Amino acid sequence: MSWTRPYKWKRNILFGIVILRAIQIPALAWCIGAVINGPITEGNAQGIIWGALGFGVLALFTQLTMHFRQRLALELGEAVVHDLRNAVFKHLLTQPMAYFHRTKLGSILSRLTSDVENVRTGAQNVLFVSLVQGGQMIGAGALMAWYNWKLFCMILAMAPVLYAINRYFSQRIADASRVLQESMSRVTATVAESVKGIQVTQGFAREDYNSELFRTLSRDHSGYNMGLARNIALYLPILELSSQFFMALIVVVGGYGVLTDGWNMQLGDLVVFFFLSNLFFSPISSLGRQFTAALSAIAGAERIFRLLDRKPDWEDPADAIAMPRIQGEVEFRDVCFSYQKGHRVLHNIHFIARPGETFALVGHTGSGKSTIINLLCKFYLPESGTISIDGQDLAKVQSPSLRRQIGIVLQQNFLFSGTIMENIRLGRQEASDAEVVAAVRQLGCLDLIEAMPDGFQTVVSERGAGLSMGQRQIVCFARALLADPRIVILDEATASVDTVTEMRLQKALEVLLSGRTCFIVAHRLSTIRNASQVIVLDQGRITEQGTHQELLVKNGTYAHLYRQFAQS
Numbered sequence: 195m196s197w198t199r200p201y202k203w204k205r206n207i208l209f210g211i212v213i214l215r216a217i218q219i220p221a222l223a224w225c226i227g228a229v230i231n232g233p234i235t236e237g238n239a240q241g242i243i244w245g246a247l248g249f250g251v252l253a254l255f256t257q258l259t260m261h262f263r264q265r266l267a268l269e270l271g272e273a274v275v276h277d278l279r280n281a282v283f284k285h286l287l288t289q290p291m292a293y294f295h296r297t298k299l300g301s302i303l304s305r306l307t308s309d310v311e312n313v314r315t316g317a318q319n320v321l322f323v324s325l326v327q328g329g330q331m332i333g334a335g336a337l338m339a340w341y342n343w344k345l346f347c348m349i350l351a352m353a354p355v356l357y358a359i360n361r362y363f364s365q366r367i368a369d370a371s372r373v374l375q376e377s378m379s380r381v382t383a384t385v386a387e388s389v390k391g392i393q394v395t396q397g398f399a400r401e402d403y404n405s406e407l408f409r410t411l412s413r414d415h416s417g418y419n420m421g422l423a424r425n426i427a428l429y430l431p432i433l434e435l436s437s438q439f440f441m442a443l444i445v446v447v448g449g450y451g452v453l454t455d456g457w458n459m460q461l462g463d464l465v466v467f468f469f470l471s472n473l474f475f476s477p478i479s480s481l482g483r484q485f486t487a488a489l490s491a492i493a494g495a496e497r498i499f500r501l502l503d504r505k506p507d508w509e510d511p512a513d514a515i516a517m518p519r520i521q522g523e524v525e526f527r528d529v530c531f532s533y534q535k536g537h538r539v540l541h542n543i544h545f546i547a548r549p550g551e552t553f554a555l556v557g558h559t560g561s562g563k564s565t566i567i568n569l570l571c572k573f574y575l576p577e578s579g580t581i582s583i584d585g586q587d588l589a590k591v592q593s594p595s596l597r598r599q600i601g602i603v604l605q606q607n608f609l610f611s612g613t614i615m616e617n618i619r620l621g622r623q624e625a626s627d628a629e630v631v632a633a634v635r636q637l638g639c640l641d642l643i644e645a646m647p648d649g650f651q652t653v654v655s656e657r658g659a660g661l662s663m664g665q666r667q668i669v670c671f672a673r674a675l676l677a678d679p680r681i682v683i684l685d686e687a688t689a690s691v692d693t694v695t696e697m698r699l700q701k702a703l704e705v706l707l708s709g710r711t712c713f714i715v716a717h718r719l720s721t722i723r724n725a726s727q728v729i730v731l732d733q734g735r736i737t738e739q740g741t742h743q744e745l746l747v748k749n750g751t752y753a754h755l756y757r758q759f760a761q762s
Contacts (some may be wrong), residue, residue, distance in 0.1 A: 195731075197274045208266040212322055214330020215263050218256040220337055221335040223473055225249045225467030227341075263322065271318030279310050282498060290507050292533070300383025305501055308378050309494035316491025324484045327477035334473040334719050341467050345448055349474065351439050356478065357435065360485070363429040370422040371493040377415040384408055412417055426486050433482045446473050457476075508575050510592050517595040520680035520712035521584050522549035522568065529579035531565060539565050540734045547727070552712040554722035556752060557731035563715045565682070565734075568682055568714065570609030571594055583681070603670050609661070615644060615650040621677030633676040639668045669701075681706055685715040728752060 198205045225248060233241030282305055311397040331387065339346040388404050440570065448464045524547040531540040540562050547553045555563040568574050569581055572593050581588045588596060601621070609617050618630050634640050642665065654661055661669070684703075714722050722728060723742045728744070730752045732739035738750050745752035 196467045197277060198270060201270055201273050202278070204266055204270055204347045206320065208263070208270060209325075210265065211259055211263045211323045213329060215256070215259045215326050217333055218252065218259060219326075219330045220470065220473055221336070222249065222252060222256065223466065223469040225252055225335055226469060228231055230465055241353060242732060255403065255607075263326070267318050268324045269297065271314055274317045275314045278313065278498065279306055282306055282310070284728045285502055285504075288506055288509075290503075291568065292507055295533075298379075298383040298416060299398045300381070300385065301379045304375075304379040304382045305498055307326055309375065309383070309497050312329060312375075313498060314496030315487055316495070320484045320491060321515070324481060324488075326442055327480050331474055331477050334470045338470045341541035342448075345444060345467060348447060349440060349441065352436065354404055356433070359429070361388055361427060364485070364489075366424050367422065367429065368489045368492070370418065370425055371486075374415070374418045374422055374492045375490075375497060377411070379420045381408075381411050381415050385412055386535070398747055401751075410529045413433070429486070430482045433478050438475075439476060441468075441471055444468065453501070455694045479574070497519065511590065515586075517586065517591045517599065518584070521598045522551075522680050523547065523584050524553075524681065524711055525567075525580075525582045526566070527580045527582070528754055529569065529576045529581060531574065531576050533565075538577075538734065538747070540569075542578075543731060543734075543736060544579075545727075545736065547713070549711055550709055552714060552722075552724070552739040553708060553727035554714045554716065554725035554728045555731060556722065556728055556755065560733075561731035562734040563731055564685060566731075567685055567713060567715060570681075570683070571600060571602065597680055598677075600683065601674035601677050602682045603667070603674050605687045609654050609669060611653075611655060613648075613651050613653055614646070614669055617654065618650075618672045618676060621675075625676055628672075634668075636668065636675060639672075642668060680710055682710050683715075684712065721730045730755075 195333055224373050225245070227668060229242060229245035229249070232238070286302065305645055318741045335346065335349075338349065339666065384407065388408070444467070448467060526545050529540055531542040532538045543562075543566065545553070555566060557563055563576075569576055572588050575589060581598070610620070615627065615630055618633065620626050622629075626652070631640070634643050643650060646665075714725060727739060727741065728742055731737055732751065732752075738745055738752050740748065746756060
């Protein structure tokens with residue numbers, strides 16, 4: 195309900211229409227009763243005609259009310275779901291990197307698809323249909339009590355029966371709906387993972403294994419669906435059978451009342467009472483269906499609001515300042531970090547990079563190179579110690595203002611669906627086409643882009659499908675150059691580029707890195723010979739630090755790595 199507040203005028207009008215609609219339906223039955231007990235009983239032909247006309251006008255007005263009830267409910271539900279989906283997506287983007295590392299993609303997608311659609315059903319149908327049906331029951335009950343309170347008291351005896359049936363099935367259906375939603379998340383996650391890793395799947399001939407895994411999850415999901423369907427298929431007929439039993443009882447008892455003088459009941463009253471009882475009982479099955487839909491909507495809403503209520507592992511402090519123009523001095527002071535508590539991956543890292551210096555991070559896989567980069571970009575916060583740029587503690591600055599001044603080129607860079615021009619402009623949205631072309635020309639790779647089918651307007655698919663690894667890297671180098679960052683991070687940036695293309699990029703890299711502080715993560719030691727400083731990491735600790743020549747003379751870990759590289 196809180197999400198309907200921006201549309202309260204439409205919501206309030208809708209509630210008014212719902213009340214009017216709930217009154218109109220019993221009023222139709224009352225109108226028929228009035229004609230039966232009046233003009234028909236009296237043999238007044240003219241009165242019958244006027245009664246029929248009055249009934250027709252009321253019926254037409256009722257259908258007009260129904261049109262606006264449905265229309266406004268659909269519009270309100272769509273507006274709420276639109277806002278809710280946008281809020282979920284925006285909230286996802288505020289989550290730190292750790293959240294996405296531990297949460298499956300399919301689980302995230304299911305929040306924005308099946309869960310939101312279940313909430314849509316609840317917002318558009320369940321609430322307002324239930325209110326109309328409930329109001330119809332109240333209106334019909336009031337008229338029934340007015341016609342014959344004795345018969346109505348007999349109907350009220352049904353309340354404990356309905357309560358017992360509802361109580362028995364409600365928990366079973368709620369549990370089944372919740373399990374079904376969780377199962378759908380696992381199915382979606384498996385599909386997303388299999389499609390994302392299709393190259394590995396086919397490369398290792400895992401098609402049969404993945405198919406069997408999906409078949410098992412799909413079978414489980416089908417079983418959960420069938421379990422929910424069985425509960426619903428049992429719940430609704432029992433409700434309807436209870437209604438029919440009581441209607442049969444009304445015919446028997448009411449018929450006795452007409453035949454008995456003590457009841458003072460006319461045949462017309464019994465006919466009207468029967469119409470009203472039908473209006474009273476018919477919503478019960480509808481409310482049962484709405485109840486099952488409501489439980490599915492509640493299960494989806496629980497998962498959505500659990501995500502929305504989830505606080506990020508960390509946030510920028512309220513008094514965080516915008517990062518001033520970076521000059522490029524970076525200092526790690528006794529930094530320790532763990533991805534999982536009790537499993538430390540960095541131990542007392544300490545170094546200072548001066549403006550314009552190039553720092554190379556070297557070490558075996560898992561030594562902590564990429565973790566240092568993640569901390570520098572403030573994707574994570576250190577457990578202890580401080581990281582500062584130009585003397586500004588990164589914990590006290592606004593993360594977006596920091597990242598706008600850092601350029602990152604990874605080994606596996608992500609390209610969005612769109613043109614090459616749009617992907618390069620990602621580094622600086624306001625850049626003109628001429629500036630984008632100038633950045634590529636500065637790289638010395640303009641001919642490679644122009645040789646593509648549509649040049650800069652060549653459309654690339656998701657993740658850059660359609661481009662070679664080298665072409666993707668060129669786009670990402672141009673993106674970083676266009677952004678004009680003060681700190682540049684190259685994480686295995688040329689590992690996927692062939693030797694000829696890498697040679698073409700070396701001069702452009704000299705231009706890109708000129709006057710900027712650069713951090714290079716590389717296993718190919720040929721890319722870091724000219725680094726100002728080389729930091730050698732082993733199991734999260736700095737074991738050596740110095741220039742390329744100094745470390746070769748020292749004949750330690752770096753010299754050993756370099757000899758291995760030279761012999762390969």
